[in-house]
Amino acid sequence: MQQIINFVLRNKTFLVFLLLLGLSLFFTIQSHSYHKSKFINSSNVITGTVYKTANNVSQYFNLIKENKALLEENRMLKTIVHNLDVDTMTSDLQDSLKLNANYKFRTASVYKNSYSQSTNYLTINKGKKDSIKVDYGVITSQGIVGIIENTSQNFSSVLSILNTRSRINAQLKKTNHIGSLVWNTESPEFAQLIDISKFAPVAIGDTIITGGQSTIFPKGILIGTVNSYKIDSGGDSYIVNVKLFNDMTNIGHVYVIENLQAAEIKSLQKPKND
Amino acid sequence: MTKVTLNLAARFIILVLVQVLIFNQIDFMGYINPYVYILFIILFPANNNRTLFVFLAFLLGFSVDVFSDSGGVHAAACVTLAYIRPVFLKFSFGTIYDYQSIKFNQTDFSSKLTYFTALVFIHHLVMFSLEIFNISKIILILQKTLFSGIFTIILCLIITILFSQKRK
Numbered sequence: 330m331q332q333i334i335n336f337v338l339r340n341k342t343f344l345v346f347l348l349l350l351g352l353s354l355f356f357t358i359q360s361h362s363y364h365k366s367k368f369i370n371s372s373n374v375i376t377g378t379v380y381k382t383a384n385n386v387s388q389y390f391n392l393i394k395e396n397k398a399l400l401e402e403n404r405m406l407k408t409i410v411h412n413l414d415v416d417t418m419t420s421d422l423q424d425s426l427k428l429n430a431n432y433k434f435r436t437a438s439v440y441k442n443s444y445s446q447s448t449n450y451l452t453i454n455k456g457k458k459d460s461i462k463v464d465y466g467v468i469t470s471q472g473i474v475g476i477i478e479n480t481s482q483n484f485s486s487v488l489s490i491l492n493t494r495s496r497i498n499a500q501l502k503k504t505n506h507i508g509s510l511v512w513n514t515e516s517p518e519f520a521q522l523i524d525i526s527k528f529a530p531v532a533i534g535d536t537i538i539t540g541g542q543s544t545i546f547p548k549g550i551l552i553g554t555v556n557s558y559k560i561d562s563g564g565d566s567y568i569v570n571v572k573l574f575n576d577m578t579n580i581g582h583v584y585v586i587e588n589l590q591a592a593e594i595k596s597l598q599k600p601k602n603d
Numbered sequence: 604m605t606k607v608t609l610n611l612a613a614r615f616i617i618l619v620l621v622q623v624l625i626f627n628q629i630d631f632m633g634y635i636n637p638y639v640y641i642l643f644i645i646l647f648p649a650n651n652n653r654t655l656f657v658f659l660a661f662l663l664g665f666s667v668d669v670f671s672d673s674g675g676v677h678a679a680a681c682v683t684l685a686y687i688r689p690v691f692l693k694f695s696f697g698t699i700y701d702y703q704s705i706k707f708n709q710t711d712f713s714s715k716l717t718y719f720t721a722l723v724f725i726h727h728l729v730m731f732s733l734e735i736f737n738i739s740k741i742i743l744i745l746q747k748t749l750f751s752g753i754f755t756i757i758l759c760l761i762i763t764i765l766f767s768q769k770r771k
Contacts, residue, residue, distance in 0.1 A: 342653045346686040349661040353668075353675030353682060357733050360674025376670050383624045443627065443671065445634040447735050450672035486672060514735070514743070517633065578630070 360448065361494065372452060377484035380440035380452055388438070388581065395581045402470040432547050433587040435459060437467075439580050440484070444491050444517040451487040453583060456480045466546040466586040472574040473497065473539060473550050474583055485585075491517055491577055499552055500540035501529060507540045510552060510571070517577045519556060522569040529567065531558050537571050544591040607648070615663060618643050623670035626758075634747065637754040638677075640667055641726050642762060644684050645719060646707055649692060660685030673734060680730035684722060691721045707763070715763075719756050727752045 337344065437459075441452040455461045457480050467474040467487050475495065478488040488495055490512060497510040499522055508525030522537060535555045541548030553571040561568045588594075622640035629636050644660050664681030668674060695718035696710060707715070727748040735744050 342657060342686070345654050346657050346682060349657060349682045350679055353661065353664065353678035354733075356668070356675030357679060357736075358674075360672075361736060373669070379620070379624070379670070441670075445630045445636055446671070446673065448673065452672075514740075 372456065372479045372481045372484040372486040374481065374483070377440070377452065377454075377481065381454065384438065384440045384454075391579065391581050394579065398470060398581075405470075431588065431590055433589060435461070435585045435587070437461075437485075437583050437585055439583060442489075442578075442580050444489070444577050447493050447514040449489040449491045450478070451475065451489055451580070451583075453485050453487060453585070454483070455585065456483045456485050458482050460587075461485050461585055462587075464545055464591075466550075466588075467583050468546070468550055468586060469575055469580060469583050471576075472552055473546065474575065474577070474580060476545055477585065487583075489577065490520055490573075497546070498540040498542045499537055501525070501531065502536040502538045502549075504529060505540075507542060508566075508569070510537075518573060520553065520571050520573055522571050523561070523566065525567045525569060527560060527565055527567055531555060531567055531569060533557065537569070544588050544594050546586065547588070611643075611647075614646075615643055615659070619663065619666045619670070622667055627671055631754065632750075635750045635754055637751065637758045638723075638727065638730070639755060639758050639762065641681065641684065641723065641755070642759055644681060644688065644726075645722055645759065646763070647685075647688075649689075653689075657682060657685045676730050676733040679733055680726045683729050684726045687725070688722065691718055694718075695721065707767075716756075716760070719759055720752075723755050723759065724748060724752050727755070 435455060437453040437455040439451050439453055441450075443449045443451075451467075451474065453467070461477060461480050463477055463480060465477045467477060473490060475487040475489040475492070476497075477485050479486045490497060490510060493512060493514060495510075495512060498507060499510040500507040506526050506529035508522045510520050510522050512520050525531065533555050537552045537555065539546040539548060539550040539552060551574050553573040553575075556570045556572040558567050558569040560566075618640040622638065626637050626639050640663065643663055647656055647659075660681040661678050664678035665675070667677040671677070695714045697714070728744070731744045731747045731751075735747075
């Protein structure tokens with residue numbers, strides 16, 4: 330017994346080192362599996378407050394760009410509104426509270442954004458208090474950004490599409506061939522669309538949009554355009570290099586999408602046990 | 604609380620904040636970021652309790668991890684760095700110095716550069732290997748280690764030169 334205690338005391342630095350190294354490796358491995366990075370994420374109170382303070386200063390530097398983006402979005406929405414058929418508008422004019430909407434949009438500001446690692450996350454300033462929940466989609470007016478992964482009272486962390494763990498259902502705009510949007514860590518301007526059938530008529534310049542297969546994003550949110558494509562090593566599907574519409578390195582304000590029918594769809598898709 | 608302890612605590616907090624708020628956002632050429640916070644480990648007084656030192660290094664890495672959503676990669680790299688630091692103290696400063704009582708601002712430039720280079724590259728190699736976590740991307744790991752390492756070494760040297768006040 331005496332010898333064991335002596336051994337521990339003599340090697341305490343080494344033992345502490347092993348223990349702490351093991352702990353950090355545990356955190357690292359855990360952060361690589363989806364929905365398990367609960368312990369360490371930047372949506373907690375301390376980091377949220379620090380990023381909020383920093384954002385209060387730095388947001389002014391992007392005001393001009395933000396204003397331009399808002400103006401552009403307003404122009405687009407106005408074009409849609411004023412080109413609508415007047416008859417349908419007046420006959421269907423409804424109270425927005427009674428509107429039978431499928432998706433609910435909330436706005437949020439980005440406090441922290443990263444794009445240089447292989448697992449990138451954003452932190453936004455809305456959390457449980459604002460009814461943000463895990464698995465809500467996050468977009469900007471230009472295109473998709475990511476999916477909510479963790480929430481705290483006032484903040485949420487968003488799994489960016491620039492993350493090796495991100496996998497988003499996407500499709501060609503002109504046909505319904507679907508694939509998955511992933512990221513190969515090489516450039517924040519490009520993401521890759523994989524598993525798309527080789528019978529799909531892919532051409533350079535085609536638009537890629539979100540597919541309606543997941544309950545997270547509505548169908549038709551813009552993603553990017555085809556920059557180049559090749560047959561993958563298996564020989565039966567394309568790997569498409571997609572140039573993102575969004576400038577992922579400069580994101581100020583985002584929309585969080587809630588699918589009001591997600592629970593219903595999920596319960597339908599769940600395999601029945603009895 | 605002695606003056607040294609307070610000084611170290613302030614250095615810890617300032618380095619973490621500067622790292623996450625400024626240096627993590629640089630993204631020079633798309634992906635090159637300096638990791639200047641390891642100055643805390645590099646410049647930690649050598650005559651202190653080693654177990655405490657390893658633990659503090661873990662806390663340092665962990666704080667940066669929480670801010671940058673990176674799991675435990677910084678923590679693992681920092682703990683490794685803190686544990687093997689004595690080897691490199693002996694290696695770079697030799698036996699001329701009694702390595703229990705090194706004053707970092709009194710050593711000559713070339714041995715300091717060797718010491719910084721060795722520690723920075725070890726830290727970056729462990730960190731990027733864990734972050735990318737894919738042996739088939741070894742080229743990417745080495746590339747990131749090299750470029751970020753050079754950036755970190757230059758910034759660390761500049762910071763130590765700027766903040767080492769000469770006692771009158």
